[in-house]
Amino acid sequence: MSATTWGRTTQLTEEQQHIQRLARQFAMDEVLPLANELDPIGGKIPPTLIQRMGEVGFFAIMTSVEDGGLGLGALEYILVTEELARAWMSVSSIIRSSMLPRGLSVEKRAKYMHRAVMGEYLGAFSLSEPDTGSDAASITCRAVLDGSEWVINGAKMWCTNADRADYIVVFARTSAPPTEDKRHLGISAFFVEKEPGGFPSGIHAAAARKIGYTGWDTFELVFDNFRVPADALLGDEGKGFYAGMSSLELARVHTAARAVGLASAALEDAVTFAQRRLQFGHPISEFQALRFKIGDMAAQIEAARQLTYAAARAIDAGEKCGALASAAKYIASEMAEKVTSEGLQIHGGAGYTTDFAAQRYWREARLTKIFEGTSEIQLKILSDDVLGKAPGTGR
Incomplete structure (x- = not known):
């Protein structure tokens, strides 16, 4: 097999x-x-x-x-x-x-x-801010209604494909939260249409200097009295946080699948390399230590894959599966970092060069532990699901 x-x-x-x-x-x-x-x-x-x-x-x-x-x-x-x-x-x-x-x-x-x-109308998602990532309810970007237009001011971070996108979904606070424990209220979402290939007046963009995920750029955006029509509001005013969070189950399973794909690539490339690489007159695939390493990689990938498939099936069945999606994302992304690192190790010095894709899988697998909620956020969700939220902590 x-x-x-x-x-x-x-x-x-x-x-x-x-x-x-x-x-x-x-x-x-x-x-x-x-x-x-x-x-x-x-x-x-x-x-x-x-x-x-x-x-x-x-x-x-x-x-x-x-x-x-x-x-x-x-x-x-x-x-x-x-x-x-x-x-x-x-x-x-x-x-x-x-x-x-x-x-x-x-x-x-x-x-x-x-x-x-047809892939001819693509969007970008702008929720995180330079000082606000996992705690999305704490965003400070503001939108104020001025006649028939909303005026947006503030900074956003980690907006991938913003330059080539046909639109950006921007989250901004339109009213103050009623209480500290209801900080998610008062956040609205806006559909900002634009021409692909650049940014309109009032949006200043700077590309992040990433170590991977290079197929498209990721931006910090600064909105400076940027105006959009009143009908750019998505859904009800002040309820944008719910819209942003509602897509996370699928997004996290999507990330789990990306992690499994990266790990599979690392395994497949490592097997090919090990069968061709000769040391002491034998392919290194004949050495027991390396064979065990490859067996362990395969087992970890399969465990993460089946958990990811189970979470996807739960979504298709219409089940509430936030914890299951978080489990799939956590297990798959943690696995991917380890497996891609092992794949690079099997390549030896060659794996640390750009002549082989092993280093690409490793760099990109590391990102899966961060975006769509860090591993620590997934553990918070899972521990809260098992234990209930710690009273009075808000965390």
């Missing part, structure tokens, strides 16, 4: 296995060569690849058939994610950017839906 097939097809329907094979072939044939070429020089995802992804249907997975999508579920979505992440995590992430935000008007959804399912 090879490292490329072990466990992947467990309890999957024939249609799901077909989707998985399609994503795998696309990732190996069209994504991996670009990743190997562009990542070492900080290159970005080419528009031609995004167009191809739209043609294949990767942006339409969870959109209803009535809206022009494929009408599939979270499990199919993360099957595709896992295979794309095996090639380049940036590409496995961009498929999420086509999901139009909740609260968008019927008219705008009808206007943009066809382009979104």
Whole structure:
């Protein structure tokens, strides 16, 4: 049983296995060569690849058939994610950017839906701030209604794809919270439309200097008396925090799938290298210490994969699964950092060069422990689920 097939097809329907094979072939044939070429020089995802992804249907997975999508579920979505992440995590992430935000008007959804399912209308998400990450209820960016327009002022951080996006969902405080323990009230979400390729007047942007995740840029944004029309408000005023948090179950399972894909890549590349690399007259794959290392990597990947699949199935069943999604995200991301590090170790000195992708998997796996809620945040959610919240701590 090879490292490329072990466990992947467990309890999957024939249609799901077909989707998985399609994503795998696309990732190996069209994504991996670009990743190997562009990542070492900080290159970005080419528009031609995004167009191809739209043609294949990767942006339409969870959109209803009535809206022009494929009408599939979270499990199919993360099957595709896992295979794309095996090639380049940036590409496995961009498929999420086509999901139009909740609260968008019927008219705008009808206007943009066809382009979104083709990957021709992509968005960015702007919640975190330079001093506010995990505690999203503490944001200080403000929006004030001035006649028929909202005026936004403040700084945002970690807004990926903001430059190339067609719109940015921006979270800002529109009223003071009633009490300290209800800081999440008074936060609103705004649909900020823009031309892709730059930023409108009133938004100043600076790209973050990242060590990985290089397929697209991530920005700090400063809003300086930036004006949007009153109808840019998404949903009810002051209820934007709920909208932002409502998507986290899927987002965390999506991250778990990305982590599993990265770890699978590390294992597959390590196996290939170990079978070719000779030491003391033998392939290093014949040495027991290394064989045990590879066996342990495979077991850890499979455990995280099946937990991730279980969380996706729970989402598709309409179950409340915040703790399960957090468990999948925590286990998969922690596993990915360890497995990709082991993969680099098996490559020896070669793994510490950009001639091999082992270092890319390692750099990008480290990020999965941070975004969509750090590992520490996932442990808080899980411990609260088991023990209940500690009284009086607010934490």
